[in-house]
Amino acid sequence: MDDIFSNESMLDLFIYETTQNIEQIETSVLISEKENFFTPDAINEIFRAMHTIKGSSAIMKYDNIASVTHSIEDLFYYIREENSENIDCGLLADLVLKGVDFIKLEMEKVKNSDKLDGNPTELIEGIKSYLHSLKGEEDGVDTLDTNVNPIVKEHYCLPLDKNETNDNKKLYEAIIFFEDGCEMENVRAFGIIHHLKEITEEFRHIPENIIDNDNSVKIIREQGFTILFRSDKDYRELYDFFIGTTAFLRELELHELSEEQICGESDSTKMAVTQESPVKIPELKTKDELGQVPMESRSSHQSIISVDVVKLDKLMDLMGEMVIAEAMVTQNPELQGVKLNSYYKSARQLKKITGEMQDMVMSIRMVPLSASFRKMHRLVRDMSRKLDKKVELTLIGEETEVDKDIIEHISDPLMHLVRNAIDHGIEEPDVRVAVGKPKTGKITLEAKNVGSDVFIIVRDDGRGIDKEKVLQKARKNGLIRKSEKELTDKEIYNLLFLPGFSTNDEVTEFSGRGVGMDVVTKNLEAVGGSVSIDSVEGNGTVTTLKIPLTLAIIDGMNIRVGDAKYTIPTTSIRETFQAKADDLILDPEGNEMIMVRGECYPILRLHKLFEVKSDITDLTKGIMLIIEQDEKCLSLFADELVGQHQVVVKALPAYMKNLKRIDELTGCTLLGDGSISLILNTGGLLGM
Amino acid sequence: MTKTDILNPSEMEYEDTLKGKYLVFSLGKEMYGMEIRYITEIIGIQPITEVPEMPKYVKGITNLRGKIIPIIDARLRFRKEIREYDGRTCIIVLEIDDISIGLIVDSVVEVLTMQDEDISSPPDVGKGHCNYIKGIGKVGGSITLLLDCQKLLTDDELEEINASL
Numbered sequence: 031m032d033d034i035f036s037n038e039s040m041l042d043l044f045i046y047e048t049t050q051n052i053e054q055i056e057t058s059v060l061i062s063e064k065e066n067f068f069t070p071d072a073i074n075e076i077f078r079a080m081h082t083i084k085g086s087s088a089i090m091k092y093d094n095i096a097s098v099t100h101s102i103e104d105l106f107y108y109i110r111e112e113n114s115e116n117i118d119c120g121l122l123a124d125l126v127l128k129g130v131d132f133i134k135l136e137m138e139k140v141k142n143s144d145k146l147d148g149n150p151t152e153l154i155e156g157i158k159s160y161l162h163s164l165k166g167e168e169d170g171v172d173t174l175d176t177n178v179n180p181i182v183k184e185h186y187c188l189p190l191d192k193n194e195t196n197d198n199k200k201l202y203e204a205i206i207f208f209e210d211g212c213e214m215e216n217v218r219a220f221g222i223i224h225h226l227k228e229i230t231e232e233f234r235h236i237p238e239n240i241i242d243n244d245n246s247v248k249i250i251r252e253q254g255f256t257i258l259f260r261s262d263k264d265y266r267e268l269y270d271f272f273i274g275t276t277a278f279l280r281e282l283e284l285h286e287l288s289e290e291q292i293c294g295e296s297d298s299t300k301m302a303v304t305q306e307s308p309v310k311i312p313e314l315k316t317k318d319e320l321g322q323v324p325m326e327s328r329s330s331h332q333s334i335i336s337v338d339v340v341k342l343d344k345l346m347d348l349m350g351e352m353v354i355a356e357a358m359v360t361q362n363p364e365l366q367g368v369k370l371n372s373y374y375k376s377a378r379q380l381k382k383i384t385g386e387m388q389d390m391v392m393s394i395r396m397v398p399l400s401a402s403f404r405k406m407h408r409l410v411r412d413m414s415r416k417l418d419k420k421v422e423l424t425l426i427g428e429e430t431e432v433d434k435d436i437i438e439h440i441s442d443p444l445m446h447l448v449r450n451a452i453d454h455g456i457e458e459p460d461v462r463v464a465v466g467k468p469k470t471g472k473i474t475l476e477a478k479n480v481g482s483d484v485f486i487i488v489r490d491d492g493r494g495i496d497k498e499k500v501l502q503k504a505r506k507n508g509l510i511r512k513s514e515k516e517l518t519d520k521e522i523y524n525l526l527f528l529p530g531f532s533t534n535d536e537v538t539e540f541s542g543r544g545v546g547m548d549v550v551t552k553n554l555e556a557v558g559g560s561v562s563i564d565s566v567e568g569n570g571t572v573t574t575l576k577i578p579l580t581l582a583i584i585d586g587m588n589i590r591v592g593d594a595k596y597t598i599p600t601t602s603i604r605e606t607f608q609a610k611a612d613d614l615i616l617d618p619e620g621n622e623m624i625m626v627r628g629e630c631y632p633i634l635r636l637h638k639l640f641e642v643k644s645d646i647t648d649l650t651k652g653i654m655l656i657i658e659q660d661e662k663c664l665s666l667f668a669d670e671l672v673g674q675h676q677v678v679v680k681a682l683p684a685y686m687k688n689l690k691r692i693d694e695l696t697g698c699t700l701l702g703d704g705s706i707s708l709i710l711n712t713g714g715l716l717g718m
Numbered sequence: 719m720t721k722t723d724i725l726n727p728s729e730m731e732y733e734d735t736l737k738g739k740y741l742v743f744s745l746g747k748e749m750y751g752m753e754i755r756y757i758t759e760i761i762g763i764q765p766i767t768e769v770p771e772m773p774k775y776v777k778g779i780t781n782l783r784g785k786i787i788p789i790i791d792a793r794l795r796f797r798k799e800i801r802e803y804d805g806r807t808c809i810i811v812l813e814i815d816d817i818s819i820g821l822i823v824d825s826v827v828e829v830l831t832m833q834d835e836d837i838s839s840p841p842d843v844g845k846g847h848c849n850y851i852k853g854i855g856k857v858g859g860s861i862t863l864l865l866d867c868q869k870l871l872t873d874d875e876l877e878e879i880n881a882s883l
Contacts, residue, residue, distance in 0.1 A: 347784030594768060640770040681780060682815050683788045684768070685871065692771050698779060698786060706767040706781050 036238065041140070044090050046336045048137060050081040053401070056130055060407050063123040068109070070228050076126065077106040083133065088163075095136050098150045100159040102129045108161060119240050120387040125157055127408075188197040189287045200286055202261060204272060205254040206283040222272070226259060229271060233259030233322045254281070270333075341488035342394055346678075353704060356384045392678050393431075399477050399486070400428040402441050406475060413452045420459050420470040421452055421688065430477040432484055436577055439557045440486065444549040444604070447573050448473060448548070453490030454570050465568065467491065467671040479601075486575040495565040497522050504528075527551045550575075578696065586699070588672040588707055589655065591636045595707040596668070597677055597699055604656040606671060609649050624654060624665050631656060631665040634715065639694070644669055659712045675701070679709055740855065742862055743823040745792055745809065746801075750823075751830060751855055751862040758811045758818065760826055763803050764789075778821045780809075780820060786809065789820040791872075796850070814867050821870070831859055837864065 086100035105125070109117065136148050207216055216443045219235070226233055236256040237249045261268060265286060274283050360377040402426045416422040432440075456462075456471030463469055474489040497519065504510045512516070527547045554561050559577040586597035587606075607626075615623040615630065622633040624629040632653070637644040646652045648670045655666040677699035682692070693714035701707050740751035741760075761782070765831035768778040775794035778787050793801060793820060811818060837853040845863050852866035 253748065265842075312830070349784070352782050384724070640768075642768070680786055682820075683786055684771065685788045685819050686769065686776065686779075688772060689773065689776070694770070698785075700781055705765060706779055706782055706786065708767065708769065 041090070043336075045137065045141060047086060048095075048133070049606075050129055050334070051083050052133055053135070055126065056080045056408055057404060059123050059126050059130075059207065060411065061669070063119055063411075066119050068117060068119060070110070070120065071674055073110050074228065075107055077103060077110055080106065090140075092136065092146055094148055094150045095133050098129050098132055098139050098153055100657055101154045101161075101429065102126060105157055105161045105164075110162060112164075116537055116565050120347050121160065126151055133640050147410075187322070188552045190685055200261065200639075201269060202259055202265075203285045204259070205281075206257070206272065206279065207254045208250070209280040222257070225271075226257065229263060229268075230259045230261040232458065233257055243551075254283075280281055285572075338396075344392055353388060353700075357704060365658065395434055396431040397434050397437055398429050398431050399437065400425075402437055402444060402478070403428040403475055406444065407439070409445060410440060410452065410473065413449065417452065418458065419452060421456055422472050423448075424468050424472065424474045425474040426474060427478050428475075430479060430484060432577065436484075436557050439553050440575065443553045443561070443575065444475070444488070446550050447575075448475070451490040451492065451571065451573075453486060455490040455494075457493050461493075468694065474612050484577045486577065488573045488575075489570065491570040494567040494569055494571055495523060495526070495563075495706040496567065500525055520562070520564065524564060526563060528563065541685070585674065585675045586709065588657070588701065589636075589653070589666075589668040590670050590672050591640070591668050592642040594640065594642045595635065595672065595705065597675075597707045597709045598657060598666070599657065599709070600674060601713065602657050602659050604658045606653055606655045607653075609654050611650050614649055621651070624649075626656065628664075629663075631663050633665045633667055635667045637667075646670075657712050657715065659716055662716045664716055666710075676708070677701075677709070738831050738833060740832055740862065740864065741810070742809070742827040742830050743792075744825050744827055745796065745823060746798060747861045749827065749860060750792075751832070751864045752810070752812075752867060753864075754829065756812045756814050756867045758813050760818075761811065762800075763807045763808050763809060764820075777881060782811065782818075782820070785818065787818045787820050789822060791822045793822070795821075795870075812867060814871055819821070819870070830855070830857055830862065832862075837871070867870065 053074050058075050062068045062072045080099045080103040082102055084096050085097065087093075088097035099502055102125070105122075109122075132148060132153055136146050137150070139146050170437040204356070206219070208220065223233075223235060235258070236253075252586050263271070267285065269282070269284050272284065273279065311619070350673065360381060384611055406423055406425075410421050410423045413419075451473050454469075456473070457467075459469045462471065472491045474487070475488065476485075476487040478485050478487075500522055501510070501514060501517075504522075505514075527550065550561055554575060554577070555689075557577060559575060561575050563571065563573045565571040587600050587603055588595055588597050590596075605626075609624055613625045614633075615625060616622065617694055622635075633649065635647075636642070637647065649667060651669055652667055652669050655668060655671075657664055657666055679697045679699060681687070681697045682695065684691075695714070696709045696711040698706050698708050736753075736755045739754040741757055742749050742751050744750070746795075755780050758859070764780040766778040766780050766857065770786075772778070775791050777789045777791050777794075791800075791856050793799070798822050801824065803822070808826050809820040809822055810826070811820050832855045836857050837855050840851045840854055844855060850865055850869050851863050854865040855862040
């Protein structure tokens with residue numbers, strides 16, 4: 031690479047931006063392919079993203095990326111301008127995805143500062159010939175390209191009559207004021223209208239005649255540019271739309287109008303309906319299904335800026351400092367006994383703001399799993415095509431948040447697992463039919479918070495694991511260390527995670543090299559997680575990844591024992607109460623127990639366990655907390671409850687971990703006053 | 719955080735200027751020296767949260783501007799008698815191989831520059847806490863025991879833990 035361009039921040043930015051754009055393109059293409067229709071929105075988005083990549087890669091002198099994006103951009107420019115309806119979605123998606131793959135590959139080279147030697151000629155030729163065939167058809171000239179679907183699908187125009195308009199469309203009124211002295215207000219207004227056509231067909235604007243009427247500029251300057259339109263998008267989206275598309279915007283008033291207002295309005299003046307860009311809606315689709323499309327694309331649309339993680343860490347540290355400083359000011363001993371009414375009022379205000387800030391800062395590092403989950407759509411699509419299997423992917427709980435570091439560690443394992451599920455798990459369609467299963471295999475990806483862990487579950491309804499085969503292979507590789515009869519099903523399945531294990535007889539493109547599952551284990555161990563597998567032969571396999579919440583935010587109950595403070599995840603507390611002397615039981619071996627509603631729980635005195643000096647040793651004076659995990663229960667004895675807080679789990683220092691593994695603790699957390707509280711590990715306390 | 723004093727960031731560019739500089743601190747009557755490159759900062763005594771099941775010399779953890787660092791009492795680490803912390807007691811924050819630890823010492827004395835010829839190797843007295851000493855510095859008539867910071871983290875610690883249990 032040229033030295034001039036090894037400027038790191040620029041390169042970083044390029045990589046970040048391009049990766050984001052590529053992901054966006056991929057998502058839109060996949061959604062569009064599923065719907066078998068490219069919405070104008072999707073086309074625009076892909077066009078825009080490609081354009082951005084083209085621009086930045088040209089600046090960075092990555093010519094091959096630039097040329098690929100250029101040809102795809104051309105293609106989409108044509109599609110956008112001509113509103114071609116007769117697009118073979120599958121073919122188009124293939125082309126774009128090929129392009130995306132090419133760019134991804136080149137991006138990897140960029141990251142490793144290798145030479146970008148990918149040759150895009152073939153790809154560009156493919157795109158060009160496709161574009162030609164499109165153009166040829168549009169001109170009415172016969173084309174030899176048989177790939178293009180020559181049947182023009184039926185158009186579906188939105189009803190012109192307002193009475194028949196969709197119920198879920200609402201009427202909005204937008205009044206736009208441009209910045210003073212921006213000039214050419216009428217042209218700008220026209221620009222807005224042009225963009226508006228992309229999202230709605232029913233609108234009317236005041237002044238009506240923008241371009242030809244000279245007065246329009248004056249009206250727009252004085253009264254603003256008023257647009258009345260119908261749209262099924264919600265307020266937020268529309269607001270963002272106007273803000274995003276309008277340059278020199280000074281003021282935007284966006285109102286939702288009620289039905290009555292609409293009737294009054296539209297009786298006197300007909301709603302102008304443009305017919306230039308009829309929206310084609312595949313007949314089979316119901317309204318509901320269509321409604322989901324903008325929803326999905328919106329969530330991947332969030333406006334995001336990239337920030338160096340180091341800065342975030344720093345911000346978090348500073349936040350901690352600030353909380354301490356706040357406590358030092360507001361709880362200053364010199365203030366004790368002084369009457370300061372307005373001071374306390376301001377101090378409360380400060381406390382509130384710092385509290386909110388702290389919550390915010392803490393949540394910044396948390397990233398929803400959705401991005402990693404969605405990547406799987408592409409994988410499933412590619413693999414099911416290649417392997418001629420029908421697979422449907424369902425995502426559950428993709429909004430579950432985990433720390434950014436953890437996400438990086440689990441992407442690969444997830445990919446392996448989904449790959450395995452399709453390759454080894456799901457059977458060919460005819461096999462599935464033969465055994466009485468639906469033709470389409472199902473893979474479910476689920477994420478959930480359980481206690482102080484996040485579970486990610488990959489479930490398929492394929493053929494399950496053949497125990498005999500696993501055993502055979504294990505025997506062959508000498509992986510079995512105890513008598514085979516003693517092995518439980520679970521132990522047999524877990525053999526799969528040992529290095530050098532693959533039951534697939536043939537090595538396929540996707541799996542079977544024996545390096546899948548042990549990578550999964552390794553990656554998870556790196557973040558302190560674990561993996562387990564369960565299967566019912568013929569019915570499918572369930573793989574569960576258990577990830578600890580290190581650095582994650584949990585709801586915790588703070589308790590005090592002597593001078594020490596501890597935090598228990600609220601989810602594992604069943605109840606807390608003060609014990610009555612009558613309920614306490616002492617067995618002959620000196621074990622203390624407590625009877626609660628006919629059930630007996632062992633008592634664990636925290637002050638004894640952690641050897642903390644405490645004045646409260648009488649069981650009836652302190653507080654009992656019944657904790658529970660996996661149906662095991664225990665009663666903890668502590669001095670008092672301090673309160674419930676959201677806490678960020680921090681790992682204990684590496685130095686201590688090297689010294690000794692403390693099962694009873696998951697980590698520690700900083701309390702509001704800057705002091706440290708140790709987080710108890712429910713599982714560890716219960717001896718699990 | 720009353721006595722925050724950042725001595726020198728241990729960045730690569732400063733490597734040369736840091737060479738031969740030792741921070742001298744006292745433990746009882748003895749003076750100990752520690753290569754300055756490992757030292758992040760020196761702070762006053764902080765509230766320390768005890769962590770159970772740790773060896774005695776690990777006093778616990780403390781919150782250093784959002785970063786949680788383990789605190790080791792140098793006296794206990796070198797098997798000296800316990801002494802009450804006072805106004806002179808300091809925590810020296812070290813960063814060794816990306817691991818941060820705080821070391822409680824009686825007081826920080828000065829920063830000394832020692833050339834290689836000022837340092838003699840420790841006498842070989844077999845096993846014992848001489849393991850931590852990698853040299854003996856003689857400057858201006860006084861003797862400074864130079865600590866091997868790497869050894870603070872590793873080596874015979876496992877035995878010590880087992881012994882303390």
